[in-house]
Amino acid sequence: MTLAYSNTKNISSFSEALLKLQGMIGYLxxxxxxxxxxxxxxxxxxxEGHEVLRKLLxxxxxxxxL
Structure with a gap:
């Protein structure tokens, strides 16, 4: 398994934060x-950054x- 595939599960947990951050960058x-x-x-x-932090937390x- 390559690194890109092994990190997929970890990234998906934070997808809302990533989308919010990408939206902020787009706006800026x-x-x-x-x-x-x-x-x-x-x-x-x-x-908006506070919201990203909440979505990471x-x-x-x-x-x-768990």
């Missing part, structure tokens, strides 16, 4: 985000409870 690359002021971008990253706690 957008023209709309580039027109925002520094403080607005910082607030966006803080708020959930599967971690679930695995620990």
């Amino acid at each position: 690359e957008s023209k709309q985000a580039q027109e925002l002021e520094h403080g607005a971008i910082e607030s966006y990253i803080h708020d 959930q599967p971690t706690l679930f695995r620990a409870s």
